[in-house]
Amino acid sequence: MTRSFTISVPASSANIGPGFDVLGISLTLYLKLDVKIDPAVSYEDPHNCKITYEGEGAESVPLVADNNLITRTALYVLRCNGIRTFPTGTHVNVNNPIPLGRGLGSSGAAVVAGVILGNEIGKLGFSKQRMLDYCLMIERHPDNITAAMMGGFVGSYLRELSAADLERIEIPLAEVLPEPAGGADTGLVPPEPPMNIGHHIKYGWAKEIKAIAIIPNFELSTATSRDVLPTAYTRKDAIFNLQRLSVLTTALTRSPPDADLIYPAMQDKLHQPYRKTLVPGLTEILASVTPKTHPGLLGICLSGAGPTILALATERFEEIAQEILARFAKEKIQCTWKLLEPADDGATVTEH
Numbered sequence: 001m002t003r004s005f006t007i008s009v010p011a012s013s014a015n016i017g018p019g020f021d022v023l024g025i026s027l028t029l030y031l032k033l034d035v036k037i038d039p040a041v042s043y044e045d046p047h048n049c050k051i052t053y054e055g056e057g058a059e060s061v062p063l064v065a066d067n068n069l070i071t072r073t074a075l076y077v078l079r080c081n082g083i084r085t086f087p088t089g090t091h092v093n094v095n096n097p098i099p100l101g102r103g104l105g106s107s108g109a110a111v112v113a114g115v116i117l118g119n120e121i122g123k124l125g126f127s128k129q130r131m132l133d134y135c136l137m138i139e140r141h142p143d144n145i146t147a148a149m150m151g152g153f154v155g156s157y158l159r160e161l162s163a164a165d166l167e168r169i170e171i172p173l174a175e176v177l178p179e180p181a182g183g184a185d186t187g188l189v190p191p192e193p194p195m196n197i198g199h200h201i202k203y204g205w206a207k208e209i210k211a212i213a214i215i216p217n218f219e220l221s222t223a224t225s226r227d228v229l230p231t232a233y234t235r236k237d238a239i240f241n242l243q244r245l246s247v248l249t250t251a252l253t254r255s256p257p258d259a260d261l262i263y264p265a266m267q268d269k270l271h272q273p274y275r276k277t278l279v280p281g282l283t284e285i286l287a288s289v290t291p292k293t294h295p296g297l298l299g300i301c302l303s304g305a306g307p308t309i310l311a312l313a314t315e316r317f318e319e320i321a322q323e324i325l326a327r328f329a330k331e332k333i334q335c336t337w338k339l340l341e342p343a344d345d346g347a348t349v350t351e352h
Ligand SMILES: Nc1ncnc2c1ncn2[C@@H]1O[C@H](COP(=O)(O)OP(=O)(O)O)[C@@H](O)[C@H]1O
Pocket: 031, 057, 061, 068, 069, 070, 094, 096, 099, 100, 101, 102, 103, 104, 105, 106, 107, 108, 110, 220, 221, 222, 223, 304, 305
């Protein structure tokens, strides 16, 4: 029997200033997979999976099942559960409006979509909480993944794992995801993730607050942007962030939002100062676009690992965006911008 369904997963912005690897907001920009399984059709593919792709990344994303992040993730979930390939006649059409490598959680959305795809195809019946465990074996900071899966404005942490569980989660990624084998199935059974790796809480969000994403026209991989970070911090800098984080999560729930509280609470000393070398103009933009110069602005930060800038505001969205665009233009960087809101439902599956 033919089956078709759609998986929808939102983009996300991680960190929100001081919440490095902790805070995330899902955003109303959705990666969509239209999946059709027709056993009467046979695709010439060793994994029985035909991938078609539209949108961001269409020129670069591989369309081979064991090489594409979405289907490779789905294969990992299936193989952990004793299923080697997609069912005969699987067609996955990807529609992706999330720009790649810009700090808007494209890889997080792809991993979440892949885990949900594996769960649906294998009829595994996992809860979102269990699916998070699978996601966290692949993308190991929980901020984007949790926001994309659960939706809304979320805080998350990783449970301290037992020595045996730690061994399972610390194995190299190449041993978790099936390696592109050019068609040959190596027979590898990947390790199942430990239970309940990630814990999260969903905060409220003041209805007046919208998110302006200013997106530069260059990619910055999360890995490169993490490589510039130090391995140790001073107590002073850790306390600086913790103090702001403790205020910010509640300040963003209060109506009307208080810019005097939120703007300083979105300052950070753990990642943004180190990433300025990768995003020309970053320090100047963060310091000079303020609620005083731009009424309506509440706070401003690097979105995820960058290079996108996220400005939270209640009004004058166009004006704020144009100011940041002009500042990037001085650095010879062209940008686009989008006005977004938290995507409350997170990832969803709709049967047709
Ligand atoms: N829709 C997608 N399909 C396949 N691969 C994707 C998709 N989205 C992202 N990726 C992979 O993730 C990479 C970007 O991840 P990353 O550097 O973490 O940036 P981002 O901030 O966008 O998450 C891309 O280069 C690509 O390899």
